[in-house]
Amino acid sequence: MTNKPDRVVLIGVAGDSGCGKSTFLRRLADLFGEHMMTVICLDDYHSLDRKQRKEVGVTALNPKANNFDLMYEQIKALKEGKSIEKPIYNHETGMIDPPETVHPNHIVVIEGLHPMYDERVRSLLDFSVYLDIDDEVKIAWKIQRDMAERGHTYEDVLAAINSRRPDFEAYIDPQKQYADVVIQILPTKLIPNDTERKVLRVRLVQKEGVEGFEPAYLFDEGSTIDWIPCGRKLTCSYPGIRLFYGPDSYYGNPVSVLEVDGQFDRLDEVIYIESHLSNLSTKYYGELTELLLKHREYPGSANGSGLFQVLVGLKMRATYEKLTSPDAMLAAKAGSN
Numbered sequence: 001m002t003n004k005p006d007r008v009v010l011i012g013v014a015g016d017s018g019c020g021k022s023t024f025l026r027r028l029a030d031l032f033g034e035h036m037m038t039v040i041c042l043d044d045y046h047s048l049d050r051k052q053r054k055e056v057g058v059t060a061l062n063p064k065a066n067n068f069d070l071m072y073e074q075i076k077a078l079k080e081g082k083s084i085e086k087p088i089y090n091h092e093t094g095m096i097d098p099p100e101t102v103h104p105n106h107i108v109v110i111e112g113l114h115p116m117y118d119e120r121v122r123s124l125l126d127f128s129v130y131l132d133i134d135d136e137v138k139i140a141w142k143i144q145r146d147m148a149e150r151g152h153t154y155e156d157v158l159a160a161i162n163s164r165r166p167d168f169e170a171y172i173d174p175q176k177q178y179a180d181v182v183i184q185i186l187p188t189k190l191i192p193n194d195t196e197r198k199v200l201r202v203r204l205v206q207k208e209g210v211e212g213f214e215p216a217y218l219f220d221e222g223s224t225i226d227w228i229p230c231g232r233k234l235t236c237s238y239p240g241i242r243l244f245y246g247p248d249s250y251y252g253n254p255v256s257v258l259e260v261d262g263q264f265d266r267l268d269e270v271i272y273i274e275s276h277l278s279n280l281s282t283k284y285y286g287e288l289t290e291l292l293l294k295h296r297e298y299p300g301s302a303n304g305s306g307l308f309q310v311l312v313g314l315k316m317r318a319t320y321e322k323l324t325s326p327d328a329m330l331a332a333k334a335g336s337n
């Protein structure tokens with residue numbers, strides 16, 4: 001059992017299967033410490049098991065296959081500091097197993113397909129991220145993983161992605177409008193007609209005006225900047241690296257966007273880029289690069305996806321520290337009296 005927190009901070013991590021959620025969560029555990037954080041996989045709220053979904057003809061992405069009432073009640077209870085009896089969806093058998101007890105913790109992360117789908121659950125979130133992987137990249141990653149590790153054929157993988165697409169577009173993708181930050185992973189623009197999908201263009205879309213969240217910026221807040229950092233301080237082999245920063249609009253909301261296109265040759269040199277970024281929520285100079293270097297073996301460490309996953313983790317830590325500061329706790333107590 002974890003030590004009882006005075007304030008449970010709730011974080012949402014949304015994305016399709018195979019979009020890098022596990023990698024992101026491992027990075028978060030580094031920042032918070034495993035004992036401080038409890039992760040709830042929202043697949044556990046599937047109300048129809050695999051066989052039933054087949055009979056009814058719905059995918060797991062469809063709200064009809066999920067129990068949002070129970071999800072809301074249980075996440076709310078955890079936020080209020082109460083333990084829950086959470087169901088378990090067993091991915092090996094495709095069945096729903098007997099429930100397990102989950103106690104509240106300092107940080108509760110809800111991750112999966114629908115953390116921001118239900119308005120009631122969404123309103124409980126203190127910070128949220130949506131991992132938005134371009135279709136072409138998603139196919140490349142899934143093919144690489146499912147063929148190498150799960151024995152699927154190329155045709156199986158493609159058929160699985162295609163069969164999920166309508167429900168993905170209807171129920172999963174729209175959630176990105178509600179996220180505080182979106183990490184978009186796109187094909188590179190540095191290699192004309194690239195089909196390998198090894199080099200990626202990664203964009204961090206940061207919502208403006210979110211209380212307690214200060215978007216990170218490059219050089220000069222609010223400006224538009226195009227930067228090629230390759231040269232004396234950053235080793236770049238073909239096709240190089242390009243950074244972009246600027247304001248934009250996303251689902252009608254003002255956002256600021258940071259973008260990294262290309263691959264880092266030497267991870268230790270990311271410190272050069274870090275030193276030109278501001279509002280990183282680091283505790284000391286070089287912390288972002290240090291965190292990246294700590295797990296250079298994680299997928300995406302050598303490109304913008306690793307960099308932005310670490311940066312979003314730092315923003316989540318800043319949110320946690322703000323919400324649990326003595327002042328915030330006093331204000332919350334006064335508000336509830």
Ligand SMILES: Nc1ncnc2c1ncn2[C@@H]1O[C@H](COP(=O)(O)OP(=O)(O)OP(=O)(O)O)[C@@H](O)[C@H]1O
Pocket residue numbers: 015016017018019020021022023024141142144145299300301305306
């Ligand atoms: N940033 C990245 N760069 C390159 N490949 C990546 C990246 N993130 C994830 N991948 C690839 O995608 C695969 C799935 O990643 P991960 O297990 O983190 O996703 P997930 O969303 O947790 O998946 P699932 O829900 O299916 O368990 C990895 O094995 C890796 O091949």
Ligand SMILES: O=C(CO)[C@H](O)[C@H](O)COP(=O)(O)O
Pocket residue numbers: 016017043050060090091092094113
């Ligand atoms: O999108 C998914 C989230 O992980 C899974 O496909 C969903 O949970 C159903 O699982 P399974 O395919 O094991 O029955």
